[in-house]
Amino acid sequence: MDLRNRFVMAPMTRSFSPGGVPGGDVVDYYRRRARHLGLIVTEGTYVGHPSAGSSDRVPRIYGEDALAGWKRVVDAVHAEGGRIFPQLWHLGLARQEGSAPHPEAPIVGPSGISPSGRPRGIAASAADIDAIIASFAQAAADAQRIGFDGVELHGAHGYLLDAFLWSRTNQRADGYGGSIAARARLGAEVARAVRDTVGPDFPVMFRYSQWKGADFDARIADSPADLETVLTPLADAGVNTFHVSTRRYWLPAFEDGARTLAGWTKALTGLPAVALGSVGVTSPFYEPDAEAPSLSLTRLLELFERGEFDLVGLGRSVLSDPEWTLKVRENRLDEIRAYDKVHEAHLL
Protein backbone atom coordinates (compact mmCIF):
# COMPACT_ATOMS: atom_id res chain seq x y z
CA MET A 1 0.00 0.00 0.00
CA ASP A 2 1.38 3.39 -0.97
CA LEU A 3 1.13 6.22 1.54
CA ARG A 4 1.73 9.91 0.84
CA ASN A 5 4.11 10.14 3.78
CA ARG A 6 5.21 8.15 6.83
CA PHE A 7 2.95 9.89 9.34
CA VAL A 8 -0.01 8.04 10.84
CA MET A 9 -2.81 9.70 12.76
CA ALA A 10 -3.30 7.76 15.99
CA PRO A 11 -6.75 6.57 17.04
CA MET A 12 -8.42 9.11 19.32
CA THR A 13 -11.86 8.67 20.83
CA ARG A 14 -14.06 11.73 20.37
CA SER A 15 -17.59 10.74 21.50
CA PHE A 16 -19.17 12.87 18.80
CA SER A 17 -21.21 10.14 17.10
CA PRO A 18 -24.70 10.23 18.68
CA GLY A 19 -26.35 6.82 18.56
CA GLY A 20 -23.00 5.38 17.48
CA VAL A 21 -23.33 6.85 13.98
CA PRO A 22 -20.60 9.14 12.58
CA GLY A 23 -22.19 12.19 10.96
CA GLY A 24 -21.12 15.10 8.77
CA ASP A 25 -18.93 16.75 11.40
CA VAL A 26 -16.97 13.50 11.75
CA VAL A 27 -16.53 13.43 7.96
CA ASP A 28 -15.11 16.98 8.09
CA TYR A 29 -12.80 16.17 11.02
CA TYR A 30 -11.15 13.28 9.17
CA ARG A 31 -11.17 15.06 5.79
CA ARG A 32 -9.11 17.93 7.25
CA ARG A 33 -6.45 15.48 8.44
CA ALA A 34 -6.53 13.25 5.33
CA ARG A 35 -4.99 16.06 3.28
CA HIS A 36 -1.72 15.91 5.15
CA LEU A 37 -1.22 12.48 6.70
CA GLY A 38 -0.11 9.23 5.12
CA LEU A 39 -2.61 7.14 7.04
CA ILE A 40 -5.47 7.78 9.45
CA VAL A 41 -6.45 5.30 12.11
CA THR A 42 -9.93 6.24 13.27
CA GLU A 43 -11.00 6.66 16.85
CA GLY A 44 -11.83 3.31 18.47
CA THR A 45 -15.01 1.81 17.01
CA TYR A 46 -17.06 -0.80 18.85
CA VAL A 47 -17.17 -4.25 17.29
CA GLY A 48 -20.56 -5.98 17.28
CA HIS A 49 -20.21 -7.91 20.52
CA PRO A 50 -22.74 -6.72 23.13
CA SER A 51 -20.06 -6.17 25.81
CA ALA A 52 -17.69 -4.25 23.53
CA GLY A 53 -18.84 -0.70 24.21
CA SER A 54 -19.68 1.76 26.95
CA SER A 55 -21.23 4.83 25.31
CA ASP A 56 -23.84 5.73 22.73
CA ARG A 57 -21.70 8.60 21.47
CA VAL A 58 -18.73 6.47 20.43
CA PRO A 59 -19.10 5.13 16.90
CA ARG A 60 -19.98 1.52 16.17
CA ILE A 61 -18.56 -0.51 13.28
CA TYR A 62 -21.67 -2.63 13.00
CA GLY A 63 -25.21 -1.86 11.91
CA GLU A 64 -25.99 -0.38 8.50
CA ASP A 65 -26.60 3.13 9.94
CA ALA A 66 -23.10 3.35 11.42
CA LEU A 67 -21.50 1.69 8.39
CA ALA A 68 -23.20 4.18 6.06
CA GLY A 69 -21.74 7.00 8.19
CA TRP A 70 -18.28 5.45 7.98
CA LYS A 71 -18.59 5.04 4.22
CA ARG A 72 -19.00 8.82 3.93
CA VAL A 73 -15.85 9.27 6.02
CA VAL A 74 -13.91 6.78 3.87
CA ASP A 75 -15.03 8.43 0.63
CA ALA A 76 -14.04 11.88 1.91
CA VAL A 77 -10.60 10.66 2.99
CA HIS A 78 -10.03 8.97 -0.38
CA ALA A 79 -11.10 12.12 -2.22
CA GLU A 80 -8.19 13.87 -0.46
CA GLY A 81 -5.75 11.11 -1.47
CA GLY A 82 -5.60 9.73 2.09
CA ARG A 83 -5.81 6.22 3.49
CA ILE A 84 -7.85 5.14 6.47
CA PHE A 85 -8.19 2.13 8.80
CA PRO A 86 -10.86 1.82 11.48
CA GLN A 87 -9.64 0.84 14.93
CA LEU A 88 -11.61 -2.23 16.03
CA TRP A 89 -12.25 -2.04 19.76
CA HIS A 90 -13.62 -4.17 22.56
CA LEU A 91 -13.36 -2.47 25.95
CA GLY A 92 -13.35 -5.61 28.08
CA LEU A 93 -12.85 -4.62 31.72
CA ALA A 94 -13.03 -0.90 30.97
CA ARG A 95 -16.73 -1.08 30.12
CA GLN A 96 -19.06 0.53 32.67
CA GLU A 97 -21.82 -1.68 34.06
CA GLY A 98 -25.23 -0.93 32.53
CA SER A 99 -23.90 1.46 29.88
CA ALA A 100 -25.01 1.93 26.27
CA PRO A 101 -25.19 0.64 23.60
CA HIS A 102 -26.20 -2.67 25.28
CA PRO A 103 -26.90 -1.90 28.97
CA GLU A 104 -27.93 -5.48 29.69
CA ALA A 105 -24.61 -6.97 28.57
CA PRO A 106 -22.12 -8.07 31.23
CA ILE A 107 -18.58 -6.75 31.57
CA VAL A 108 -16.40 -9.46 30.03
CA GLY A 109 -12.70 -9.94 30.76
CA PRO A 110 -10.21 -12.79 30.92
CA SER A 111 -10.72 -13.73 34.57
CA GLY A 112 -13.43 -11.59 36.15
CA ILE A 113 -10.88 -9.44 37.97
CA SER A 114 -9.83 -5.82 37.57
CA PRO A 115 -6.23 -4.58 37.30
CA SER A 116 -6.30 -3.95 41.05
CA GLY A 117 -7.32 -7.57 41.70
CA ARG A 118 -10.94 -6.87 42.65
CA PRO A 119 -13.88 -8.81 41.17
CA ARG A 120 -15.03 -7.22 37.92
CA GLY A 121 -17.41 -8.68 35.35
CA ILE A 122 -17.29 -12.25 34.21
CA ALA A 123 -14.53 -14.44 32.82
CA ALA A 124 -15.14 -15.00 29.12
CA SER A 125 -16.54 -18.49 28.46
CA ALA A 126 -15.56 -20.53 25.42
CA ALA A 127 -18.77 -19.34 23.75
CA ASP A 128 -17.96 -15.70 24.64
CA ILE A 129 -14.50 -16.10 23.10
CA ASP A 130 -16.00 -17.49 19.89
CA ALA A 131 -18.46 -14.58 19.74
CA ILE A 132 -15.73 -12.02 20.38
CA ILE A 133 -13.53 -13.47 17.63
CA ALA A 134 -16.49 -13.51 15.24
CA SER A 135 -17.33 -9.87 16.05
CA PHE A 136 -13.81 -8.72 15.08
CA ALA A 137 -13.92 -10.77 11.88
CA GLN A 138 -17.33 -9.37 10.94
CA ALA A 139 -16.14 -5.82 11.63
CA ALA A 140 -13.12 -6.36 9.38
CA ALA A 141 -15.33 -7.79 6.62
CA ASP A 142 -17.67 -4.80 6.84
CA ALA A 143 -14.75 -2.36 6.92
CA GLN A 144 -13.36 -3.92 3.76
CA ARG A 145 -16.80 -3.90 2.09
CA ILE A 146 -17.31 -0.15 2.62
CA GLY A 147 -13.86 0.75 1.32
CA PHE A 148 -11.53 1.09 4.31
CA ASP A 149 -7.89 0.47 3.31
CA GLY A 150 -7.12 -1.91 6.18
CA VAL A 151 -7.98 -2.41 9.84
CA GLU A 152 -6.28 -1.87 13.16
CA LEU A 153 -6.94 -4.32 16.00
CA HIS A 154 -6.88 -2.55 19.37
CA GLY A 155 -4.65 -4.72 21.50
CA ALA A 156 -3.32 -1.91 23.72
CA HIS A 157 -3.92 0.12 26.89
CA GLY A 158 -5.64 -2.59 28.97
CA TYR A 159 -8.72 -3.14 26.78
CA LEU A 160 -9.95 -6.65 26.07
CA LEU A 161 -7.21 -8.10 23.86
CA ASP A 162 -4.56 -6.48 26.05
CA ALA A 163 -6.24 -7.68 29.24
CA PHE A 164 -5.63 -11.19 27.88
CA LEU A 165 -1.96 -10.32 27.20
CA TRP A 166 -1.40 -9.02 30.74
CA SER A 167 -0.67 -11.49 33.56
CA ARG A 168 -2.33 -9.24 36.15
CA THR A 169 -5.78 -9.45 34.51
CA ASN A 170 -5.37 -12.85 32.83
CA GLN A 171 -5.22 -15.66 35.38
CA ARG A 172 -6.79 -18.33 33.20
CA ALA A 173 -5.46 -21.84 32.99
CA ASP A 174 -7.36 -23.04 29.94
CA GLY A 175 -4.98 -22.40 27.08
CA TYR A 176 -5.79 -18.66 26.94
CA GLY A 177 -3.65 -17.96 30.01
CA GLY A 178 -0.94 -19.45 32.16
CA SER A 179 2.07 -18.62 29.98
CA ILE A 180 3.02 -15.69 27.79
CA ALA A 181 2.29 -17.76 24.70
CA ALA A 182 -1.15 -18.72 26.04
CA ARG A 183 -1.94 -15.09 26.89
CA ALA A 184 -1.19 -14.17 23.27
CA ARG A 185 -3.59 -16.80 21.94
CA LEU A 186 -6.79 -14.72 21.85
CA GLY A 187 -5.11 -11.88 19.95
CA ALA A 188 -3.67 -14.38 17.50
CA GLU A 189 -7.04 -16.11 17.02
CA VAL A 190 -8.68 -12.75 16.38
CA ALA A 191 -5.95 -11.85 13.88
CA ARG A 192 -6.29 -15.23 12.16
CA ALA A 193 -10.08 -14.92 11.87
CA VAL A 194 -9.69 -11.38 10.50
CA ARG A 195 -7.03 -12.48 8.02
CA ASP A 196 -9.15 -15.43 6.86
CA THR A 197 -12.07 -13.05 6.30
CA VAL A 198 -10.31 -10.23 4.45
CA GLY A 199 -7.96 -12.34 2.33
CA PRO A 200 -4.19 -12.06 1.88
CA ASP A 201 -3.84 -8.51 0.53
CA PHE A 202 -5.75 -6.37 3.03
CA PRO A 203 -3.50 -4.70 5.64
CA VAL A 204 -4.07 -5.77 9.24
CA MET A 205 -2.29 -3.71 11.87
CA PHE A 206 -2.10 -4.69 15.53
CA ARG A 207 -1.76 -1.98 18.16
CA TYR A 208 -0.15 -2.94 21.45
CA SER A 209 1.44 -1.27 24.46
CA GLN A 210 3.28 -2.22 27.60
CA TRP A 211 1.47 0.49 29.60
CA LYS A 212 -2.16 0.23 30.66
CA GLY A 213 -4.69 2.94 31.41
CA ALA A 214 -4.71 1.63 34.99
CA ASP A 215 -0.92 1.34 35.33
CA PHE A 216 1.69 3.21 33.31
CA ASP A 217 4.46 0.89 34.56
CA ALA A 218 2.70 -2.35 33.56
CA ARG A 219 4.42 -4.76 31.18
CA ILE A 220 3.33 -7.63 29.02
CA ALA A 221 6.95 -8.47 28.17
CA ASP A 222 9.99 -8.13 30.46
CA SER A 223 12.57 -8.99 27.83
CA PRO A 224 13.03 -9.23 24.07
CA ALA A 225 12.43 -13.00 24.37
CA ASP A 226 9.06 -12.38 26.05
CA LEU A 227 8.18 -9.87 23.38
CA GLU A 228 9.03 -12.35 20.66
CA THR A 229 6.67 -14.86 22.30
CA VAL A 230 3.86 -12.31 22.18
CA LEU A 231 4.46 -10.97 18.68
CA THR A 232 5.38 -14.09 16.72
CA PRO A 233 1.93 -15.75 16.93
CA LEU A 234 0.32 -12.46 15.91
CA ALA A 235 2.59 -12.15 12.89
CA ASP A 236 2.06 -15.82 12.02
CA ALA A 237 -1.70 -15.26 12.19
CA GLY A 238 -1.57 -12.58 9.53
CA VAL A 239 -0.79 -9.25 11.21
CA ASN A 240 1.40 -7.28 8.82
CA THR A 241 2.21 -4.12 10.75
CA PHE A 242 2.55 -3.32 14.45
CA HIS A 243 1.47 0.00 15.93
CA VAL A 244 3.65 0.33 19.01
CA SER A 245 2.00 2.62 21.51
CA THR A 246 4.42 4.09 24.03
CA ARG A 247 4.23 7.30 26.02
CA ARG A 248 7.79 8.33 25.03
CA TYR A 249 8.90 6.94 21.68
CA TRP A 250 12.64 7.44 22.25
CA LEU A 251 13.08 5.41 25.46
CA PRO A 252 14.80 2.00 25.34
CA ALA A 253 12.31 -0.84 25.80
CA PHE A 254 14.37 -3.06 28.09
CA GLU A 255 17.26 -2.80 30.52
CA ASP A 256 19.88 -3.57 27.90
CA GLY A 257 19.07 -0.17 26.37
CA ALA A 258 19.58 -1.54 22.89
CA ARG A 259 16.41 -0.56 21.11
CA THR A 260 13.09 1.19 21.50
CA LEU A 261 9.93 -0.91 21.66
CA ALA A 262 9.24 -0.17 18.00
CA GLY A 263 12.85 -1.11 17.19
CA TRP A 264 12.51 -4.48 18.94
CA THR A 265 9.17 -5.07 17.26
CA LYS A 266 10.68 -4.54 13.84
CA ALA A 267 13.78 -6.59 14.64
CA LEU A 268 11.87 -9.54 16.11
CA THR A 269 9.13 -9.79 13.49
CA GLY A 270 10.71 -8.33 10.36
CA LEU A 271 7.48 -6.38 9.89
CA PRO A 272 6.99 -2.63 9.56
CA ALA A 273 6.43 -0.81 12.84
CA VAL A 274 4.77 2.47 13.75
CA ALA A 275 6.60 4.32 16.54
CA LEU A 276 4.43 6.60 18.68
CA GLY A 277 4.54 8.56 21.89
CA SER A 278 4.94 12.31 22.43
CA VAL A 279 6.07 13.26 18.93
CA GLY A 280 5.59 17.00 18.57
CA VAL A 281 4.14 17.54 22.03
CA THR A 282 5.88 18.67 25.17
CA SER A 283 4.41 16.24 27.70
CA PRO A 284 3.65 12.51 27.68
CA PHE A 285 0.07 11.33 27.38
CA TYR A 286 -1.86 11.82 30.65
CA GLU A 287 1.12 13.28 32.44
CA PRO A 288 0.96 17.00 31.67
CA ASP A 289 3.65 17.97 34.17
CA ALA A 290 6.26 15.40 33.21
CA GLU A 291 9.41 16.39 31.43
CA ALA A 292 9.52 15.60 27.73
CA PRO A 293 11.64 16.67 24.80
CA SER A 294 11.27 19.94 23.02
CA LEU A 295 9.36 19.91 19.77
CA SER A 296 12.62 19.05 18.01
CA LEU A 297 12.46 16.09 15.66
CA THR A 298 16.21 15.41 15.68
CA ARG A 299 15.89 12.35 17.91
CA LEU A 300 13.07 10.99 15.77
CA LEU A 301 15.25 11.29 12.68
CA GLU A 302 18.21 9.65 14.40
CA LEU A 303 16.10 6.65 15.39
CA PHE A 304 14.54 6.45 11.94
CA GLU A 305 17.96 6.45 10.32
CA ARG A 306 19.00 3.67 12.69
CA GLY A 307 16.12 1.60 11.30
CA GLU A 308 14.01 1.53 14.48
CA PHE A 309 10.68 2.13 12.76
CA ASP A 310 9.00 2.76 9.41
CA LEU A 311 6.10 5.02 10.30
CA VAL A 312 5.46 7.68 12.93
CA GLY A 313 2.23 7.90 14.89
CA LEU A 314 0.87 11.30 15.86
CA GLY A 315 -1.86 11.67 18.44
CA ARG A 316 -2.26 15.01 20.15
CA SER A 317 -0.15 16.90 17.59
CA VAL A 318 -2.69 16.32 14.84
CA LEU A 319 -5.60 16.67 17.18
CA SER A 320 -4.62 20.27 17.76
CA ASP A 321 -3.22 21.00 14.31
CA PRO A 322 -4.48 19.06 11.26
CA GLU A 323 -1.68 20.75 9.23
CA TRP A 324 1.11 19.63 11.57
CA THR A 325 2.97 17.61 8.91
CA LEU A 326 2.60 20.36 6.30
CA LYS A 327 4.02 23.00 8.64
CA VAL A 328 6.92 20.73 9.62
CA ARG A 329 7.74 20.04 5.98
CA GLU A 330 7.64 23.73 5.12
CA ASN A 331 9.63 24.59 8.23
CA ARG A 332 6.87 26.79 9.60
CA LEU A 333 7.30 25.40 13.10
CA ASP A 334 6.29 28.60 14.82
CA GLU A 335 2.91 28.42 13.10
CA ILE A 336 2.04 25.04 14.58
CA ARG A 337 -0.96 25.23 16.87
CA ALA A 338 0.55 23.59 19.93
CA TYR A 339 -1.36 20.90 21.74
CA ASP A 340 -3.27 22.13 24.69
CA LYS A 341 -5.65 20.18 26.88
CA VAL A 342 -8.38 22.59 25.74
CA HIS A 343 -8.31 20.99 22.31
CA GLU A 344 -9.40 17.73 23.85
CA ALA A 345 -12.61 19.39 24.94
CA HIS A 346 -13.41 20.47 21.42
CA LEU A 347 -11.58 17.89 19.34
CA LEU A 348 -12.01 19.88 16.18
Ligand SMILES: Cc1cc2nc3c(=O)[nH]c(=O)nc-3n(C[C@H](O)[C@H](O)[C@H](O)COP(=O)(O)O)c2cc1C
Ligand atom coordinates in the same frame (compact mmCIF):
# COMPACT_ATOMS: atom_id res chain seq x y z
C1 LIG B 1 -8.41 12.35 23.27
C2 LIG B 1 -7.68 11.06 23.09
C3 LIG B 1 -8.40 9.91 22.79
C4 LIG B 1 -7.73 8.68 22.61
N1 LIG B 1 -8.45 7.56 22.22
C5 LIG B 1 -7.80 6.41 21.86
C6 LIG B 1 -8.47 5.33 21.24
O1 LIG B 1 -9.68 5.36 20.95
N2 LIG B 1 -7.73 4.22 20.93
C7 LIG B 1 -6.40 4.13 21.19
O2 LIG B 1 -5.78 3.11 20.91
N3 LIG B 1 -5.73 5.17 21.76
C8 LIG B 1 -6.38 6.30 22.07
N4 LIG B 1 -5.68 7.40 22.55
C9 LIG B 1 -4.22 7.31 22.68
C10 LIG B 1 -3.54 7.86 21.42
O3 LIG B 1 -3.80 7.06 20.30
C11 LIG B 1 -2.02 7.96 21.61
O4 LIG B 1 -1.54 6.67 21.92
C12 LIG B 1 -1.64 8.92 22.73
O5 LIG B 1 -2.30 10.18 22.53
C13 LIG B 1 -0.14 9.16 22.77
O6 LIG B 1 0.31 9.66 21.52
P1 LIG B 1 0.76 11.24 21.41
O7 LIG B 1 1.81 11.41 22.45
O8 LIG B 1 1.23 11.39 20.01
O9 LIG B 1 -0.48 12.05 21.72
C14 LIG B 1 -6.32 8.62 22.76
C15 LIG B 1 -5.62 9.79 23.06
C16 LIG B 1 -6.27 11.00 23.21
C17 LIG B 1 -5.45 12.25 23.49
